[in-house]
Ligand SMILES: [Zn+2]
């Protein structure tokens with residue numbers, strides 16, 4: 001099956017499709033709303049309801065992989081286990097207790113291994129688990145859970161037999177058989193018999209797979225009867241000493257094949273089964289405000305890639321009406337206006353954006369400032385603190401002249417600003433360290449000394465003066 005990817009992000013698998021627009025979207029473009037998880041997303045381009053693709057894009061359906069499950073059982077580890085169990089079955093002790101004890105050991109080993117097979121296959125691992133899964137320190141409780149399951153089924157059948165009606169007996173037997181694969185799947189996922197017997201949990205498995213659960217069931221049933229049929233065919237002419245291990249070997253083999261198929265079905269329906277814990281977190285969605293913001297950003301990107309810059313701007317503008325002070329939205333809005341060379345609108349927006357960015361992310365503000373200067377050569381922010389912050393970020397980026405231009409005549413432009421000494425100290429550093437111009441730096445430091453004799457920055461002024469005089473001496 002060919003994989004489809006997001007039309008706008010070629011590395012992301014597609015999860016949604018719009019038929020009218022013939023566009024695939026990945027989760028990248030379709031943030032989920034955690035406050036309305038059942039909300040059906042609509043197409044960002046035409047607003048039509050989208051079709052959910054689910055894991056269909058990631059997993060091949062299990063019924064197309066039946067031959068692979070048979071091959072799976074032919075790997076070394078499952079064959080060794082089948083051979084071992086078959087061999088031991090040849091040497092069954094004669095006493096009842098000893099036979100029982102040996103059976104418990106064999107069933108326990110096999111079931112532990114099968115559980116590992118289901119777990120491996122549910123992660124779509126092609127390699128069977130090693131034999132250590134059977135002998136390792138896995139949980140022993142599985143044996144008792146299976147025993148409980150057998151006893152419960154037997155009890156139900158016994159109750160059904162009490163009605164003396166063949167129909168009731170047959171229906172009970174069929175129902176038990178029908179839910180068994182779902183119970184096994186839940187038992188492996190939940191590790192608890194009580195949880196596995198919960199009708200809601202069983203129903204969830206069957207509901208997730210829909211009518212395809214019947215395919216799974218039919219194959220399990222066929223695999224279960226396979227050893228019987230084969231031994232029946234071989235029964236004529238073969239001695240019991242050969243027949244017994246052959247039947248046991250085949251039985252273990254078909255159980256491995258069955259487990260591989262059950263495990264893969266879990267993988268294929270992981271979303272619906274609530275199995276993919278990590279992946280689920282990823283797509284759990286965002287609270288309403290964050291969701292709307294992400295949705296707007298994604299939609300603007302899609303519009304832009306479709307060559308609809310005007311609509312992209314509109315989408316971001318609406319989002320900004322709701323959330324005027326969001327830095328990310330403002331940044332995108334600014335970039336778009338600048339790219340469109342929409343001079344007036346961009347400068348108008350900068351009056352709002354630049355102070356915002358200067359507070360939250362001065363480096364970003366420095367970029368916006370450089371853009372502003374391209375639109376208007378003498379652009380200056382109106383706020384003293386913004387000038388200072390942006391100048392500092394520009395100096396750090398070695399855009400010394402641009403940075404210094406923001407600090408020029410600070411005491412005249414902002415006579416009431418309490419941090420003029422700090423701004424001039426910054427400017428003096430810019431002159432001395434950025435441009436190597438010692439004279440203007442000394443002048444600025446002298447100005448601080450004479451105009452602000454009580455400034456707490458005088459220590460730093462002195463230190464910089466010392467550096468400058470050393471530089472001047474060289
Ligand atoms: Zn995308």
Ligand SMILES: [Zn+2]
Nearest residue numbers: 018021043046
């Ligand atoms: Zn559409």
